[in-house]
Amino acid sequence: MTKRNPIISVQHVTYTYEEAAHPALEDVSLDIGEGEFVAVLGHNGSGKSTLAKLMNALYLPTEGKIFVRGMDTADDERLWDIRREAGMIFQNPDNQLVATVVREDVAFGLENIGVPHDEMVRRVDEALAAVRMTDFAESAPHLLSGGQKQRIAIAGILAMQPGCIIADEATAMLDPSGRREVLDTVRSLCREKGITVVWITHFMEEAAQADRVAVVSDGRIRLEGTPREVFSRVNEMRQMHLDVPPMAALAAELREAGMPLRADILTVEEMAEEVTRLCPSN
Amino acid sequence: MLNNITIGQYYPVKSCIHDLDPRVKILLTIALIVAVFLVHSAIGYALVLGFLYLTCRLAHVPFRMLLKGLKPLRWILVLTFVLNLFFAADGDILLQWQFITIRKQGLLNALHYSLRLLFLVMGTSLLTLTTSPIQLSDGMEMLMSPLKVIHFPAHELAMMMSIALRFIPTLMDETDKIMKAQMARGADFESGNLIARAKAMVPLLVPLFVSAFRRAGDLAMAMEARCYHGGEGRTRLRVLKLGRGDLWASLAVAGLIGLIIVEGIVLPGGLW
Ligand SMILES: Nc1ncnc2c1ncn2[C@@H]1O[C@H](COP(=O)(O)OP(=O)(O)O)[C@@H](O)[C@H]1O
Ligand SMILES: [Mg+2]
Numbered sequence: 296m297t298k299r300n301p302i303i304s305v306q307h308v309t310y311t312y313e314e315a316a317h318p319a320l321e322d323v324s325l326d327i328g329e330g331e332f333v334a335v336l337g338h339n340g341s342g343k344s345t346l347a348k349l350m351n352a353l354y355l356p357t358e359g360k361i362f363v364r365g366m367d368t369a370d371d372e373r374l375w376d377i378r379r380e381a382g383m384i385f386q387n388p389d390n391q392l393v394a395t396v397v398r399e400d401v402a403f404g405l406e407n408i409g410v411p412h413d414e415m416v417r418r419v420d421e422a423l424a425a426v427r428m429t430d431f432a433e434s435a436p437h438l439l440s441g442g443q444k445q446r447i448a449i450a451g452i453l454a455m456q457p458g459c460i461i462a463d464e465a466t467a468m469l470d471p472s473g474r475r476e477v478l479d480t481v482r483s484l485c486r487e488k489g490i491t492v493v494w495i496t497h498f499m500e501e502a503a504q505a506d507r508v509a510v511v512s513d514g515r516i517r518l519e520g521t522p523r524e525v526f527s528r529v530n531e532m533r534q535m536h537l538d539v540p541p542m543a544a545l546a547a548e549l550r551e552a553g554m555p556l557r558a559d560i561l562t563v564e565e566m567a568e569e570v571t572r573l574c575p576s577n
Numbered sequence: 578m579l580n581n582i583t584i585g586q587y588y589p590v591k592s593c594i595h596d597l598d599p600r601v602k603i604l605l606t607i608a609l610i611v612a613v614f615l616v617h618s619a620i621g622y623a624l625v626l627g628f629l630y631l632t633c634r635l636a637h638v639p640f641r642m643l644l645k646g647l648k649p650l651r652w653i654l655v656l657t658f659v660l661n662l663f664f665a666a667d668g669d670i671l672l673q674w675q676f677i678t679i680r681k682q683g684l685l686n687a688l689h690y691s692l693r694l695l696f697l698v699m700g701t702s703l704l705t706l707t708t709s710p711i712q713l714s715d716g717m718e719m720l721m722s723p724l725k726v727i728h729f730p731a732h733e734l735a736m737m738m739s740i741a742l743r744f745i746p747t748l749m750d751e752t753d754k755i756m757k758a759q760m761a762r763g764a765d766f767e768s769g770n771l772i773a774r775a776k777a778m779v780p781l782l783v784p785l786f787v788s789a790f791r792r793a794g795d796l797a798m799a800m801e802a803r804c805y806h807g808g809e810g811r812t813r814l815r816v817l818k819l820g821r822g823d824l825w826a827s828l829a830v831a832g833l834i835g836l837i838i839v840e841g842i843v844l845p846g847g848l849w
């Protein structure tokens with residue numbers, strides 16, 4: 296699919312939880328290109344978190360292989376390199392901050408991998424600046440808003456200088472403004488620092504902003520492509536209980552009613568353009 | 578800014594005593610307590626009290642905070658005094674009335690032991706009043722780290738302490754939320770006898786425990802994802818550095834101990 300060098304390569308991975316009757320993921324293959332912003336979209340229980348944890352070597356595939364920058368996640372020796380390279384942000388902003396002071400939390404990962412003190416201070420300051428949280432460096436995490444907590448979590452990952460950030464529904468517990476704040480932060484990191492992003496979400500609006508979308512349902516990747524390609528498959532998406540942007544849904548209905556509209560309409564502007572093309576006013 | 582959550586009795590102000598290295602403070606507190614046990618006379622106790630009072634002033638901590646620390650121990654203090662007073666086996670009899678006998682030795686013991694206990698508590702209170710819990714745990718970790726060779730989990734204990742401090746406010750908020758939710762549904766936490774109240778706590782504690790365990794699971798995963806693998810090969814953002822103040826503090830305590838020893842030699846037997 297991707298032309299770029301994959302930073303994460305998931306190859307025919309099946310994962311079954313202990314004592315589970317069915318695999319949570321089945322024969323999943325996905326390449327994440329260097330610098331790409333890939334959204335993984337799926338409803339609850341589809342297997343998104345399982346996929347994320349496999350990419351971070353928190354779980355090991357039952358079958359198949361996963362490579363992060365060419366390192367096999369099953370290779371014990373490279374475990375810390377893999378986790379440093381593919382940093383992970385979780386859903387609950389409270390349950391991933393460890394320290395009682397923001398800057399110490401950002402330093403947590405660096406302490407773990409044994410970064411020397413002076414370099415640690417520099418990297419922590421840089422990471423806090425990158426998520427625009429410098430002013431809160433000395434605050435206690437529990438006094439911050441959800442969006443701010445997630446940005447601290449991002450800073451903690453960023454300080455490790457990862458190639459890739461995996462965000463597992465990082466906005467699911469936030470209010471709309473917090474959601475925007477976190478997504479914007481991650482998008483700008485992708486654009487400006489070239490950090491690869493795997494953005495796991497069940498919000499269709501967020502997936503629409505990605506370079507590429509992989510749709511997961513019942514442990515399999517059902518659709519993959521640009522948001523335009525994916526959201527034009529309105530019926531398939533609906534079967535998986537997933538929303539599509541309103542204009543894509545409208546276009547699908549109009550096509551069914553016999554209007555020869557383009558299939559890949561996402562925005563109101565595109566819709567207006569198509570409609571004027573078909574019915575030139577005179 | 579809010580550098581430390583006020584848990585325990587930490588008194589968050591800026592002072593030269595607060596700025597001391599926590600390791601030094603812990604060691605000096607221990608030294609002070611040992612010194613108290615060397616005291617034999619009223620002058621010695623007065624020296625210790627004066628020293629505590631001065632340190633308190635330097636730390637900008639009101640002296641009554643130190644006294645407040647004694648309050649939970651008042652019965653133990655009284656008990657120590659009374660037991661020692663009545664149960665001395667020998668010495669001159671000062672007072673005899675029915676089955677009560679008070680001997681000179683008993684009175685001396687009673688005074689000594691309760692004063693020692695008093696100063697022990699005041700000394701440690703001074704330490705916890707001027708050292709934030711996180712600094713205390715840092716200091717303890719560093720002081721205990723030689724014990725790692727006998728597999729004493731110094732790092733793990735400090736990490737547990739730090740995580741507990743991080744999550745106490747979060748869990749407090751949560752308790753508050755659950756309580757309000759239960760109260761909205763008619764739960765009553767305040768009235769009834771002890772058993773009724775304990776029963777009312779069940780619908781509060783169960784969800785709290787469930788959530789705490791879920792948090793613990795999440796946090797463990799997040800820590801692992803951030804490369805946490807125990808204390809080995811770990812570096813620290815917070816480093817403890819000895820400063821000039823630590824030297825002065827050590828000299829001051831050494832001076833006090835010196836005075837106590839000299840006083841013990843010059844005035845043997847005490848001044849009672
Ligand atoms: N720890 C676990 N043990 C057993 N089954 C699990 C566990 N975690 C998730 N599952 C199951 O695996 C499937 C995928 O879960 P998950 O990856 O968490 O989905 P998502 O993140 O998309 O909501 C679900 O059917 C879920 O019930
Ligand atoms: Mg999930």
